[in-house]
Amino acid sequence: MDTASPEFAANREAMLARLEELAAEHAKALAGGGPKYVDRHHGRGKLLARERIELLIDPDTAFLELSPLAAWGTDYTVGASVVTGIGVVSGVECLIVANDPTVRGGASNPWTLRKTFRATDIAADNRLPVINLVESGGADLPSQSEIFIPGGRVFRDLTRASAARLPTVTLVFGNSTAGGAYIPGMSDHVVMVKERAKVFLAGPPLVKMATGEESNDEELGGAEMHARTSGLADYFAEDEHDALRIGRRIVARLNWRKLGPGPSVPPVEPRYDAEELLGIVPTDLRTPFDPREVIARLVDDSDFDEFKPRYGTSLVTGWASLHGYPIGVLANARGVLFSAESQKATQFIQLANSADIPLLFLQNTTGYMVGKKYEQAGIIKHGAAMINAVSNSTVPHLTVVMGASYGAGNYGMCGRAYDPRFLFTWPNAKSAVxxxxxxxxxxxxxxxxxxxxxxxxxxxxxxxxxxxxxxxxxxxxxxAPFLSGRLYDDGIIDPRDTRTVLGICLSIIHNAPIRGTDRFGVFRM
The missing domain is CATH 1.20.5 (Single alpha-helices involved in coiled-coils or other helix-helix interfaces)
Structure with a gap:
């Protein structure tokens, strides 16, 4: 690759422009409900959602935020009034869900549910403890018809996690009322903050209307009452910092162990600079590029053993390690998938399953080839075999959309519908039928x-x-922002961060056992 070429410079400038646009969109999520509500929240001596997370996770460790642009392009605030992600707490990778009380009091809207459900799916698939940082007014009432019935899944997921021996920890910093009261009620470990936590099924006005009883917040659901009388609070925190300290100690006492193998080799930095990833993808996604240039800047020591390099050349497949973890890579070279590429991918996925090796899909595809010649040669059955293999493969899949993701190529290269453990996109990516x-x-x-x-x-x-x-x-x-706003990915990332993000994901997926399958159903020959 000629990094001094005019094409490289143009690609780089275009990608930097997209990254600048992305930063502006991320700033909307970080702003929460805006300066007025942020100042009001701080004025009450409270921490913001991301401030709580920063104090909860281990110092100098990364927080992999998920779906930060959820609800982008809708009538709801970008971020969907909740922050979700994965961080290391007392040495343990945990799924963290934190209400943003600066956005309509942390009330849940339809996009809050979608974002939370995606996060809990990740926790279940990758065997992660779940930590809820709660301060929410419950359902956003104007949208109650869209959230009341599906919202029950939040509590179902909590109880199923507990049954699956995935610890659930809830720290209550403020309101957790009505249906929200069941979040601490269904968690394994509960911490409540003195004179701040309010956990009850009905507040004083509703109680008076329903029963005629006079009561106040503290009597109904204060931290002191739940710690001394109801027993719902397992730990009584003096303030928010104390609650976060207690939460870290709870995780430290979980005796948590990963069930998957650790890195098999020492990690080695790539020989090529990640900065060069900015100039690889053409501004016109119809122009093909060599994905080996991307692979060389992601995998350890830029060491890649290609599988079937002379067969089905518009799909690159091969073996590598990334941050010491073994991976199999499938990357689109010229966009279109032909019969040979489909057959090659099918065999490669079977090999990865036989060796219990996770798969990384690097998407830049316009779909499967069409036309009389290709239909007669069996493109449907060959493409179906590839999709069959992707669908039934049981090793973890990671997907990065580098460029185009069109048609059934999105399916064959493990798009969202095929349940990759994580799916991230680059800012230039596009996807449609x-x-x-x-x-x-x-x-x-x-x-x-x-x-x-x-x-x-x-x-x-x-x-x-x-x-x-x-x-x-x-x-x-x-x-990309439109698709990310609808949670069709887990976030848009800077190409230069791809190796780091994938390394975090590989560590996360190894919390659970890594097992392939030999059951793929019937392949049409």
């Missing part, structure tokens, strides 16, 4: 045929306007 121009063209052809069938003239001006409108709509809905 097909490219905007192709989709608009298909609609135009269909409309022309419909007019011809009815014997009606076709309006060319209307056709041009329709195509332009459709292309613009699909382009907007294909962009």
């Amino acid at each position: 097909m490219g905007p121009a192709q989709l608009a063209g298909v609609l135009s052809i269909v409309a022309r045929q419909a007019a011809a069938a009815k014997g009606q003239p076709y309006d060319e001006e209307t056709d041009r306007n329709l195509r332009a409108m459709v292309e613009q709509q699909i382009e907007q809905q294909s962009l």
Whole structure:
């Protein structure tokens, strides 16, 4: 790769521009409810959600935030009034869910649920303890019809985690009322903050309306009452810092052990600079690039043993290690997947399962090849075999969308619907059923045929306007922030951080056993 070429410089500038746009969107999530509500919260002597997380996790360790742009492009605040992610607490990797009380009092809206459900799925799949940092007014009432019924899953997941011997810890910093009271009620370990925690099924006004009884917050659900009388509080904290200290001590006493193997070799930094990842992907995603250049900047010592390098050359497959963990890599080279690439991928996935090796999918695909020649050669059954292998593979999958992710190529390369343990995108990535121009063209052809069938003239001006409108709509809905806002990934990352993010993910997935399968169903030959 020529890092001094004009193409490289143009790619780099385009990626830096996307990263600048991404930083502006992330700033919206970090702002929470805005300066007014942040100042009000601090004025009450309380910490913000991310401040609580920073004090909870071990010093100088990373916090892998998940879905920070959830609800982007909707009527709800970016971030969905909750912060989720994975951090190391007392040496243990834990899933952390923290309400953001500066956004409508931390109330839950439909996107809060989607984001929380994705986080708890990650905890279950990767065998992680769960820590809830609670300060929430419960359901966001104007959207109650969308959250009341599905919201019950929050409590189901907590009890199932406990049954699966995944510890659940809840620290209550403020309100945890109505249905929210069941979060501490269904957790294994509960900490409540003195004169701050308020945990009850119904507050004083509702109690008076329902029973005529006069009571105050402390009598109904204060930390002192729950510590002395009801027994719901296992630990009584003097303030927020004390609660976080107690939470760290609880995790330290869990006697937690990873069930997966550790790194098999010492990690070695790549020979090539991660900074160069900014200039590899072309500004026009229709232009192919060599994914080996990306692999060389991700894997240990840039050491990659390629599998079938002369067969099915638009898909690169091979073996490497990343931060000392063994991985198998599948990376799109020229976008299109043909029959040979599909067969190669199918065999490679079977080999990874036979050796209990996690798989990394690096997506840049326009989908499976179409046309009479390829249909007659069996592209459907070969593509189906690849999707079969991806669907039934039981080793952990990690996916990074580097560029395009269109059509069934998204499926074959382990898109969101195929449950990769983690899926991240680069800021330039796009995903849709097909490219905007192709989709608009298909609609135009269909409309022309419909007019011809009815014997009606076709309006060319209307056709041009329709195509332009459709292309613009699909382009907007294909962009990374739109897709991330709908939780179709776990976050948009700086390409330079990819190795670090994947290293954290590999460590996380090894909390659970790593086991492949030999059961793939019927492959059409």
